[in-house]
Amino acid sequence: MYAFDYHRPKSLRQAVNLLAKVEDAKLLAGGHTLLPTMKQRLAAPANIIDLNGIAELAGIERKGRAVVIGAMTRHADVAESPIVQEAIPALAELADQIGDPQVRNRGTIGGSIANNDPAADYPAACIALGATIITNKRKVPAEEFFTGLFETALEEGEIITRVSFPLPSKAAYMKFPNPASRYALVGVFVAKRGAEVRVAVTGAGADGVFRVGAMEEALKARFSPKSLEGIKVPSKGLNSDIHADADYRAHLIGVMARRAVANATGKA
Amino acid sequence: MSATGIGAAVRRKEDQRFITGKGQYTDDINRPGQAYAYFLRSPHAHATIKKIDAKAALAMPGVIAVLTGDDLAADKIGGLICGWMIHSKDGSPMKAGPHPALAQGKVRYVGDHVAVVVAESLAQAKDAAEAVKVDYAELKAVVDPAAAQKNGAPQVHDVSSDNTVYQWHLGDKAATDAAFKQAKHVTRLDLVNNRLIPNAIEPRAAIGEYDPGTDAYTLYTTSQNPHVARLVLSAFVGIAPEHKLRVIAPDVGGGFGSKIFIYAEETVCTWAAKKVGRPVKWTAERSESFLADAHGRDHVTRAELALDDRGRILGLRVKTIANLGAYLSTFASSVPTYLYAPLLSGQYDIPAIYCEVDGVYTNTAPVDAYRGAGRPEATFVVERLVEVAAREMGLDPAALRKRNYIKKFPHQTPVIMNYDIGNYHASLDKALELADYQNFAKRKRESARRGRLRGIGFSSYIEACGIAPSQAVGSLGAGVGLWESAEVRVNPTGSVEILTGSHSHGQGHETTFAQLVSDRLGIPIEHVTVIHGDTDKVQFGMGTYGSRSGAVGMAAIAKAIDKVIAKGKKVAAHVLEASEGDIEFKDGKFTVAGTDKALGFGDVALQAYIAHKFSGQDLEPGLKEGAFYDPTNFTFPAGMHICEVEVDPQTGVTTIERWTAVDDFGTVINPMIVEGQVHGGVAQGIGQALLEGARYDENGQLVTASFMDYCMPRAGDLPSFTVGMTTTPCPSNPLGIKGCGEAGAIAAPAAVINAITDAVGHEDVAMPATPQVVWRACQKAAQRMAAE
Incomplete structure (x- = not known):
C-alpha cells in the first residue's frame, strides 16, 4: 500500500x-x-x-410504499432488519447471501452499488425492484444508474446517501454463487409490482446487470415458473471464465429464474 | 489401558497454547536489529534477464541492500538441489537444470526469484523493489507438459532439449502386454490428476541471523524437517558448515508437504544476514504462497486394465506424464516415480503391471510432494479403473473388488512392494455396513422423486507409509536415509524430556508421543515434554512427512525407552541390592522378582543421578538414552472409503450426503487425533475432487492466484464423516503402527468421482468436478440416452 x-x-x-x-x-x-x-x-x-x-448515512426506514436504506447500512443489518424482512423479504435474503459473516458486517449497500461489480448482488435487486438511488445531488432511477462494468452514473463530487426500494407484491432472489469467491456466478432477481414484472440478472453479463425482456413478458402473462419453460437466454454477451462459460451461465439464468419465480409464488 | 496411555483419546496438550493465541510461529519471532526482505519476482513465465539496475532502488529511504543471482555466484553459493536421483529406462541419469536461489540470467515461471531487497521496513523494501529496473527479453512459455515434449516447444533448461527430465518405467512390459492379449475385457481411461496449491494456514517464513562473534548462523523457518534443511544448506548450498548453522522450526501452522522443501527464500535470508550484518526476516504473503510454494499432483495419464470374463484382473498398463514445473524441487523427482508406480497394485492381486512415467519441465511453479504424494495419484488410477470396469462388465463394484483383493500375506506385488499384512475384506464389509449400502437403492429412488440424482462411489486405497527403510530407498535413488532418531532424557526428579527428529506442525506429537512415554514408563503424561524442531537441541532427525512420525518417529522413542528401562534396572539392582536379572519393571515400578522390594521410576531416576549406591566403575551415572530406528519395511495402511452424493441435474451442483471411512492404521495411539487426521485428509481429498484446481493460462500466468478463484474446501462443503476402524497391527513395526496422516487425501478423490459418475451415468467427469463439469456430464448422459 x-x-x-x-x-x-x-x-x-x-x-x-x-x-x-x-x-x-x-x-x-x-x-x-x-x-x-x-x-x-x-x-x-x-x-x-x-x-x-457519518451516522446520518446509515439506517433503514419504511416510508409509505417504500423501504429506504442508508448508503452506509451494512449487509448484515439489511439481512436482519425486521422492516426489510417484513416489507421485502427477498431483499433481506439477498443481503444474507453476500460473502461471509465478516463481509456482511462490514460491507455496505452504498459501497456495493457505487462499485457496480458485475458479480455483485445488490444491482440485481435495484433493477428488478425499480429502486431509486439517492445522492447528495439528485435521485437516479436504478435503470439509469448502472452504466457498465464497474461504471455508474455517479458524477464528480457525488455521494450515494440512500437507496429507496418500492414494495413489490412478489419477489425473490436466486443466487448461484461462485464456489471460490461466493460472488454471484449467476444471480436472478424477479419482482412483480402491480402489472409490472422485472427479471434482473447479475454475475452473468459482460456489461454488468441486465434485464431479460422475454422472461418479463412471459411472466406478465402469467407469473408462474411454467411460463419460463422454453425461454432460452442467448449466451452472446455473457461472461466466460474458468468457473463457468457463457453457455453454462445462459443455462443457469433459466434455472435460477424459474426457481426465483417458484420461490416468489411460494411453490419452491 | 490407562487414561493417558496407548489407545486413549487424550485431549491435545498443545491446544492450550494454540487456541489461546500463545503459539510461537516464525513470524511471531523478532530479532534485535532485524531488517526485512522483499523478493522481486518475475512477472513473466519465461524470459532472459538482460540487465538488473538497482541504482535507484539503493538510493531509496531505508534500503540496506539489493542482492541478485550475481551476488550469490560471487559468494560461491550453490543452487538448490533435488535429493532423489531417478534414472531413465535407458540408464541415463535425470536431467537436472540449475536451480539458483536468485535467478541467474533467466526466469522460468511467474513468481521466480529475481532479486531481494533488504530494508529497514517491509514497506520500504516493497517501495524499493518497484524501483529495481529489470530488462527482460521475453520468451515463449510452455505450461502443458505434453506440449512441452513436442518438437519446437520452448526449452525451459539447456540440459533437456525436449523438456523431459526422465523417461522412467517400472514393472514387466512383456508380461503385461501378454496379459492384455489374453484379456476378455479391457477398460481404458484418460485421467488428469489436477494441480493443487497447498495453502497451509501459516504462510512460509524465514529469519536468517549471523553472529560474527561465533561465526555462526541461525535460521528460524517454517520447516517440516529442520535437520534436512541444515544439511542441504550446508553440504550443497554451502552457506555455512553444519556445526555453524542452527535451524529452528518453531510452531508451524500446517505443512501438507509444502514445508518439506528447501526454498530460495530461507536460503537467501540466511546468506543475506551475514552480507548485511543484520537479521533478515521474510514472511510470505498469501499471493506469494500461491505463486511460489511447491504445487502438488499434475499428472496426465492413460490407464488400461485387463480382465478375464469373470472380472479377475490380469494386468494393468499405465502411461503418465508428470508436470514437474520449472525446477526440480527437493523431492520432486521421486513423487511421480517411486511414490506412485509401486502403489499401482492397490489392494489387488494383479499378476502383471507396467508403468511408464515421463517427468517434464514447464514454465510453472515447481511441483513436489503434497499430502499423499504420488499415492493419491496411484489410487485415483486404480480405483477409477476398477469402478468403471465393474460398470462396463455389469458387476457390483464391491463384488469385483472382493474377487480381486489380496487374501494372503505377505504379498509380493509386481511393482517392488511387499505388503506385510492387511484384511481388505474386513474393511469393505464394515464400510458397506456403516454406509448402509443395502438401502442405497431406496435412497436413490427417494432422491429421484425430488429430481436429484444419487450416486455411490468406492475407493479401496492403499498407501506405503512409515517411510522408509534406508537401504531400500537408497537403492532406489534417495540421497538420504529415512530412519528417525529420538532421545529420552530423564530428569533427577523423574520427569522426562523426549527429543525427537520428527516435527509437529499440526499432528499433535506433543500429546501422542507423551502417551507412549506415559504408557511405557508408567508416569503421568504431565511429566513428559516433547522437544522438536531445533537442530541445537535434537541431534539429528529426518522430519515429518509420508505419515512417518508415528511409525518411524515413535518407534525410535520406544527403542530409547527400552534402553532407559534397561539402565534403570541396573540402577535399581544396585539400590535394592539384588541381581540385575531379578529386576522387573512394570507400571512405573522396579521390583525384585518374588519379593515386595520395589522402587518407583522417580526414585530410580534420582538414584541414577546422585549415584550414591554404585561406583563409577560399576555403572555410569545419569539416565539418558538415544536411539535411531530404521524401519525394515514400508507400512501399508489401507481401507475403504464410500462416498454418496446427490447431484442437481439442472445446475450440476454436487452435495456429499454421506461419507464412510473404514481405515486400518494398525495400532492407534490416540483415536481422537487419528480421527481428526482422517477428517482433514478427506477434506483435502474432497477439495481436490470438487473444488481445487490450479490453472495457468497459455502465457504461464497463474489464473487461480488467490482465494477468489482457487476454491479451498469450507466446512459447509463437507458432510459429517462416519469413521470406522479395522485393525491388523503392523508386524514389522515395534509398536504395530502403520500411519494415518495421508489416508483421507489418498482415498477421497476416487470415491467422489466414482460417486458422481455413478449418479450422472457418464464417466467424463474431470477434477475438480465443478457444477459446470458435472452439468456437462449430465447433458452428455442425456444425449446418449436419447440416442439409444
Missing part, C-alpha cells in the same frame, strides 16, 4: 466539502474492493475519505 492522507468526516456536508477540496480522493465505505486493490498496489489514491463516521 502506498501512503495516502486519511480523512474521517462526521457529516455528509463535511464529506462533500472534502471531496470537492482534496485531489485524487476515494470514498471508503466497507472497503472490500478498495482496500485489497490498494494493498496490491493496483490503486493509489492520494486521499481516502472514510464515510464510516
